[in-house]
Amino acid sequence: MRPSLLPFLIFLVPVLEIATFVVVGSHIGVLATLLLVMATSVAGAALLRIQGLGTLARIRAQVDRGALPNRELAHGARILVAGLLLLMPGFLTDVVGLLLFIPPVRDAAWRLLRSRIVVVARGPWAGGFGGPRPDDRTIDLDSDEFSRSQPDRDRLGGPG
Numbered sequence: 001m002r003p004s005l006l007p008f009l010i011f012l013v014p015v016l017e018i019a020t021f022v023v024v025g026s027h028i029g030v031l032a033t034l035l036l037v038m039a040t041s042v043a044g045a046a047l048l049r050i051q052g053l054g055t056l057a058r059i060r061a062q063v064d065r066g067a068l069p070n071r072e073l074a075h076g077a078r079i080l081v082a083g084l085l086l087l088m089p090g091f092l093t094d095v096v097g098l099l100l101f102i103p104p105v106r107d108a109a110w111r112l113l114r115s116r117i118v119v120v121a122r123g124p125w126a127g128g129f130g131g132p133r134p135d136d137r138t139i140d141l142d143s144d145e146f147s148r149s150q151p152d153r154d155r156l157g158g159p160g
Contacts, residue, residue, distance in 0.1 A: 017090035024091060040094040042084020047101050051079045078106045 025033040055076040062069040078100055085097030099105045 013090075013092070016092055020091045029063050037089050037091075037094075038089075040098075041089070044083050044094070044097055047086065048079065048083030051101060052076065052083070055079055074110060075103075075106060078109065082106075 021033060028036070036135070055072055059069040059072045059076065062072060067081065082097045082100030085093040086099075088094075101107065
């Protein structure tokens with residue numbers, strides 16, 4: 001089994017970002033470098049808001065039609081990652097974040113990663129929309145059949 005790349009990336013990305021800061025700062029100056037980093041963060045927040053709200057509207061429309069919004073949820077997750085990458089200080093993460101805001105690039109990234117991702121559906125949406133599933137258990141009680149006291153616990157002297 002191949003070892004995970006995550007620990008390596010956690011170490012490598014900050015080192016590469018620092019090196020990029022040094023190179024960019026030596027060419028355009030420290031103040032311009034800091035302003036550029038802040039500008040990309042603001043742009044990331046704006047793009048995240050615009051594309052995120054659009055994705056939420058498409059998800060809501062699909063749910064209203066009774067369809068599962070699988071594709072839109074996946075796009076929303078990638079838009080969230082893109083926004084987080086842009087909010088992080090650094091030029092390399094900004095480039096990746098900006099690229100992920102482009103829909104064809106998001107689709108290409110999904111094609112590369114989807115074989116490694118497992119989606120497990122749990123909860124009321126797991127069986128789809130349109131009401132309860134046959135395996136759901138519903139117990140309907142009248143008010144005279146329901147009581148909040150627990151006689152066994154009260155009789156045994158347990159906390160009530």
